[in-house]
Amino acid sequence: MTNFLLNGAEVSVEVPDGTSLLHALRGPLGLSGPRFGCGDEKCGSCMVLVDGVPSFACTLGTEAVSGKQVTTSEGLGDMAAPHPLQAAFLAEQAGQCGWCLSGILVSASALLAANPDPSEDEIRLALDPHLCRCGSHNRIIRAVRRAAQEMRV
Amino acid sequence: MTGSDGRSAAGRGGLNQPPVTSSSGFAHTTPVDPNKPKLPGSLNVNRRLSQWLRFNADGTVEVHPGKVEIGQGILTTLGQIAADELDVDFARIRMVAASTPASPDEGVTSGSLSTQDSGSAIRHAAADARRIFLSVTSQRTGVPIESLVVRDGAFLGPQGEVGSYWQLASAELLEVDASPDARPKAIEARRQVGISTPRLDLPEKVFGVARYVHDMRLPGMLHARIIRPAARAATLMATPDAPEGVQLVRDGNFLAVLAPTEWQAEAAAARIATRAMWSVRDTLPEQAQHAEYLREAGARGERTGVLARDEAAPAVARTEKRSFFRPFLAHASIGTSCAVAQWAGDAVTIWSHTQGPYNLRADVSRTLRTTEDKVLIHHMEGAGCYGHNGADDVALEAALIARAVPGVPVRLLWSRAEELGWGPFSSAMLVDIEADVAADGTLVGWRSNIISNGHSGRPGRSPIPTLLAASQLEDAFPVVPSINPPMAGGGGAPRNGIPYYRIPKLDVQTTRLLEMPIRSSALRGLGATLNVWSIESVLDELAAAAREDPVAYRLRHLEDPRAKAVLQKAADMCGWATRTKGEGWGMGIAFARYKNTGAYAAIAAEIEAKERVYCRRLWVAGDAGEIVNPDGVVNQFEGGAIHGASVALLEQVTFDRRNITSDNWDGYRVLRFSEVPTVEVAMLNHPEAPFLGAGEASMAPTIAAIAAAIHDALGIRPHALPFTPENLA
Numbered sequence: 001m002t003n004f005l006l007n008g009a010e011v012s013v014e015v016p017d018g019t020s021l022l023h024a025l026r027g028p029l030g031l032s033g034p035r036f037g038c039g040d041e042k043c044g045s046c047m048v049l050v051d052g053v054p055s056f057a058c059t060l061g062t063e064a065v066s067g068k069q070v071t072t073s074e075g076l077g078d079m080a081a082p083h084p085l086q087a088a089f090l091a092e093q094a095g096q097c098g099w100c101l102s103g104i105l106v107s108a109s110a111l112l113a114a115n116p117d118p119s120e121d122e123i124r125l126a127l128d129p130h131l132c133r134c135g136s137h138n139r140i141i142r143a144v145r146r147a148a149q150e151m152r153v
Numbered sequence: 154m155t156g157s158d159g160r161s162a163a164g165r166g167g168l169n170q171p172p173v174t175s176s177s178g179f180a181h182t183t184p185v186d187p188n189k190p191k192l193p194g195s196l197n198v199n200r201r202l203s204q205w206l207r208f209n210a211d212g213t214v215e216v217h218p219g220k221v222e223i224g225q226g227i228l229t230t231l232g233q234i235a236a237d238e239l240d241v242d243f244a245r246i247r248m249v250a251a252s253t254p255a256s257p258d259e260g261v262t263s264g265s266l267s268t269q270d271s272g273s274a275i276r277h278a279a280a281d282a283r284r285i286f287l288s289v290t291s292q293r294t295g296v297p298i299e300s301l302v303v304r305d306g307a308f309l310g311p312q313g314e315v316g317s318y319w320q321l322a323s324a325e326l327l328e329v330d331a332s333p334d335a336r337p338k339a340i341e342a343r344r345q346v347g348i349s350t351p352r353l354d355l356p357e358k359v360f361g362v363a364r365y366v367h368d369m370r371l372p373g374m375l376h377a378r379i380i381r382p383a384a385r386a387a388t389l390m391a392t393p394d395a396p397e398g399v400q401l402v403r404d405g406n407f408l409a410v411l412a413p414t415e416w417q418a419e420a421a422a423a424r425i426a427t428r429a430m431w432s433v434r435d436t437l438p439e440q441a442q443h444a445e446y447l448r449e450a451g452a453r454g455e456r457t458g459v460l461a462r463d464e465a466a467p468a469v470a471r472t473e474k475r476s477f478f479r480p481f482l483a484h485a486s487i488g489t490s491c492a493v494a495q496w497a498g499d500a501v502t503i504w505s506h507t508q509g510p511y512n513l514r515a516d517v518s519r520t521l522r523t524t525e526d527k528v529l530i531h532h533m534e535g536a537g538c539y540g541h542n543g544a545d546d547v548a549l550e551a552a553l554i555a556r557a558v559p560g561v562p563v564r565l566l567w568s569r570a571e572e573l574g575w576g577p578f579s580s581a582m583l584v585d586i587e588a589d590v591a592a593d594g595t596l597v598g599w600r601s602n603i604i605s606n607g608h609s610g611r612p613g614r615s616p617i618p619t620l621l622a623a624s625q626l627e628d629a630f631p632v633v634p635s636i637n638p639p640m641a642g643g644g645g646a647p648r649n650g651i652p653y654y655r656i657p658k659l660d661v662q663t664t665r666l667l668e669m670p671i672r673s674s675a676l677r678g679l680g681a682t683l684n685v686w687s688i689e690s691v692l693d694e695l696a697a698a699a700r701e702d703p704v705a706y707r708l709r710h711l712e713d714p715r716a717k718a719v720l721q722k723a724a725d726m727c728g729w730a731t732r733t734k735g736e737g738w739g740m741g742i743a744f745a746r747y748k749n750t751g752a753y754a755a756i757a758a759e760i761e762a763k764e765r766v767y768c769r770r771l772w773v774a775g776d777a778g779e780i781v782n783p784d785g786v787v788n789q790f791e792g793g794a795i796h797g798a799s800v801a802l803l804e805q806v807t808f809d810r811r812n813i814t815s816d817n818w819d820g821y822r823v824l825r826f827s828e829v830p831t832v833e834v835a836m837l838n839h840p841e842a843p844f845l846g847a848g849e850a851s852m853a854p855t856i857a858a859i860a861a862a863i864h865d866a867l868g869i870r871p872h873a874l875p876f877t878p879e880n881l882a
């Protein structure tokens with residue numbers, strides 16, 4: 001049994017030893033934001049925040065987040081109360097298929113928490129663990145800059 | 154539109170409960186009566202209005218396209234067309250995802266044809282529906298039809314509202330064939346097309362709402378994984394026992410596991426993979442001699458003429474001969490292929506991110522040796538799709554596995570290694586070109602032979618199923634080498650192989666390989682990725698030899714004013730005429746009209762050559778005819794250009810004699826954020842012109858522009874993709 005805070009709520013989940021956090025999140029915990037892309041720390045589809053740090057849920061064992069705070073894109077905001085990043089991604093229409101977005105959103109939120117006014121190069125660097133095959137990169141960068149600006153005022 | 158009330162109905166009804174199967178509706182798969190008048194787009198073969206539109210008493214209107222959302226935003230575009238023609242607010246539109254047998258059969262969502270095929274049909278169907286509703290209202294109320302106006306679905310006469318679509322929703326007025334007499338609105342009267350309506354699907358994707366087929370969770374659902382053969386040519390000799398709680402499913406060389414959870418299925422598949430015994434053979438060519446292999450196999454292949462022209466021309470002063478090669482390319486979608494299947498009696502329902510529900514149905518029923526009415530396909534979205542990837546394969550496989558557990562829903566997900574290793578690839582290609590120039594440098598003759606495997610192995614097009622598992626079953630179907638679509642449909646290997654420039658003497662030929670050691674099918678651009686680059690590279694060389702500016706040289710060989718306009722636009726955008734050259738930097742420009750009949754694109758690229766080549770900036774000028782959603786079109790041109798840059802600089806499928814070896818993201822590199830160029834897009838709008846499509850036009854000329862920029866920076870003309878240090882050496 002592993003207990004942790006998932007998007008602000010206490011959860012406990014029982015999965016066999018070695019089960020990845022991604023499987024626990026998508027399986028018994030019923031989330032859809034974190035996604036499988038490679039299982040190999042190469043694409044960022046599964047990215048979540050563990051105590052605020054972007055982490056690959058595909059390789060992280062569920063037991064490793066015991067007692068920690070896990071944030072997924074669902075935890076950033078929802079349609080009624082979107083996170084500034086989510087609002088900015090919609091405003092910039094930053095995405096095509098959208099597969100990459102939940103991981104990118106959590107990495108971007110960690111970036112903005114640490115650096116409220118990142119340069120374009122800093123954004124690119126922070127998002128380098130993420131693949132986007134649709135070529136939405138420039139829109140995504142614009143959206144992160146827009147969110148940063150809105151969060152600063 | 155707002156995120157919540159503009160929500161698309163696509164995929165709804167599928168996530169948590171089995172869908173309601175529609176009892177109305179049917180698909181025209183039989184050829185249409187030639188005596189009937191021709192109707193626009195796919196309406197011609199799906200003539201009944203109720204197949205396309207349905208008004209609900211709650212004030213919403215359902216639009217049922219046969220084309221599917223593959224990340225390109227088509228549902229939003231089609232919804233705009235319907236809303237505009239009906240004069241209803243966009244928030245009332247519910248886009249319904251395609252399914253068999255209810256949806257119109259629009260074939261495959263491919264070839265940058267969805268706005269032409271489906272948009273033209275929906276525009277006409279909506280205009281006809283509006284006409285029918287207004288004339289019925291006029292008859293019932295006595296208000297002359299000329300004095301009725303439609304405002305957000307309400308019909309207003311001189312004295313006020315006299316009816317609405319919603320009031321007549323149950324009147325079955327759409328149970329008729331579309332009339333050829335319907336007249337869509339005049340261009341000036343359009344209100345909702347030509348504006349950048351936000352994407353219907355994006356809010357759910359940004360908030361992590363279950364929307365992809367991958368997110369389906371049905372009660373009692375089991376998870377499946379496949380154990381792939383140890384080589385392309387392999388026979389399964391022995392399998393170990395399945396671990397506790399896991400069921401093994403085997404049919405010939407097709408081997409899978411079924412388990413209650415994903416992690417059990419994955420662990421079991423990994424365990425069995427290391428213990429299963431296969432007898433394997435070497436069947437793949439030597440990668441190091443791949444170009445030579447194409448030439449050799451081409452000599453045994455099927456050579457056909459694409460276009461020959463023999464007009465009066467000035468004398469030939471010089472002939473240049475060049476060859477260009479590109480490797481196999483992978484789709485490399487960031488999500489892996491997935492499907493859910495469930496049997497009930499002798500019928501199977503499949504939820505799939507296929508591009509062509511009816512085509513998939515045809516091949517699944519052939520493989521299962523049943524009839525098409527026993528196979529129901531529901532489209533649900535997947536990760537970005539750029540052509541014929543593993544979506545159809547995984548759908549058949551899910552059905553095969555689910556057959557072992559009647560009544561139980563089964564979700565099958567491919568691994569990354571399967572996605573990059575077992576999906577169809579875009580064929581490697583080689584082209585030999587001879588170009589004749591006159592004494593003044595004018596291009597006067599062109600001969601080429603484009604050698605490649607076929608670029609279409611899509612399901613539903615041949616009596617023998619082409620899906621991966623069909624050839625692996627105990628009662629196996631033979632593997633049929635892929636074909637090329639006819640030139641009237643844009644061609645496959647020779648797509649864009651005919652230069653769009655004025656050339657009096659021309660003989661373009663293509664050679665299709667009749668052996669297919671590596672499975673090939675359609676990927677964004679098809680043969681254009683090689684053809685545009687090779688043509689543009691030769692043009693650049695000829696311009697240089699004639700001491701002419703590459704843009705000016707092209708302009709004097711182009712006749713189509715729209716082609717000239719985009720080329721000039723791209724040159725203006727990048728400051729071509731006043732460009733300066735820094736050490737290690739280069740700029741290049743290229744042009745193509747996709748399929749020679751579709752959208753126009755001219756691209757300028759700026760590159761920096763360091764330890765390898767980086768593309769830093771792209772300028773894209775496009776003309777896609779009438780534009781429904783400007784931002785959507787920009788998004789497509791931008792995405793296609795970045796895809797092109799990735800193909801140009803990094804992408805190649807690698808293999809040994811038995812297997813694809815580039816089956817992870819280290820082996821198959823695509824551009825990352827730090828490597829992606831900035832992209833500036835300008836579209837030249839032609840509201841009076843037909844839709845020309847948007848998804849594929851920018852990719853191939855981007856590759857060509859990068860090649861030209863490399864020459865500008867390094868003095869090297871690339872002759873093999875990708876433009877890596879090894880290939881530029």
Ligand code: FES
Binds near residue numbers: 043047
């Ligand atoms: S799924 Fe975790 S990095 Fe790709």
Ligand code: FES
Binds near residue numbers: 096
């Ligand atoms: S939007 Fe499709 S992968 Fe990023």
